[in-house]
């Protein structure tokens with residue numbers, strides 16, 4: 001069939017059959033387009049019925065095992081949405097903020113809140129495998145450099161084994177997840193343990209597809225953030241831990257210039273003492289810069305299903 005014949009057939013199937021009231025115009029537009037694109041791919045690639053059903057069964061399994069969010073990251077779909085959001089920001093004249101990067105599927109709403117400082121890890125929660133102590137600190141500012149008091153810094157990251165609390169039920173609730181409200185100087189600080197990189201579940205649907213594409217499913221070590229402040233656009237981003245072997249080889253394409261702060265190793269006994277630790281620790285300084293709210297700019301907040309505890 002030609003593409004024109006396929007377009008006509010899809011109209012016949014999905015549009016001409018709309019005899020029971022008024023169709024939702026956006027849903028009809030999107031479903032018609034995607035169905036026609038799928039039919040064209042089947043025609044052009046001469047997909048067999050076996051292959052088409054294998055694809056449907058793949059999505060069914062990926063959905064049932066909660067891997068569609070991971071698949072969206074691994075196919076670059078989530079990164080593609082960020083590229084489009086960046087382009088929209090540029091068109092709206094929004095420049096100078098901290099770069100955005102993907103949220104990923106592992107945020108959990110409802111983490112404990114504190115002002116200025118939070119400790120993210122519970123001592124002993126990782127069975128003695130806490131790893132290196134990490135302090136991260138800085139400020140939240142507008143793009144003009146003004147410190148923003150009362151900004152919300154929501155932070156979450158993986159443990160030493162590359163697993164996230166809530167999804168990994170062996171960890172305490174909200175382990176390595178907190179919300180820090182910046183102090184009167186717009187500053188935040190947290191103490192945690194150095195996260196490790198991680199990979200897709202080895203037996204899962206995402207990794208199975210990546211294997212067929214001869215791709216790895218690894219993410220370099222990183223820390224996720226939502227940063228928001230009254231009158232400002234919400235920022236969704238991550239920082240990467242410098243030195244990770246996969247730093248610029250992330251299966252989810254989330255590493256970006258401007259999001260790889262230096263990691264300093266502190267072994268000065270006076271500073272260790274001041275930080276309340278008895279061994280050398282890692283320290284990262286990072287300032288977040290947020291755009292002001294702008295009428296008419298595309299929304300910075302993305303509505304998607306998120307876990308809550």
Ligand code: FE
Pocket residue numbers: 104106158222224
């Ligand atoms: Fe992550």
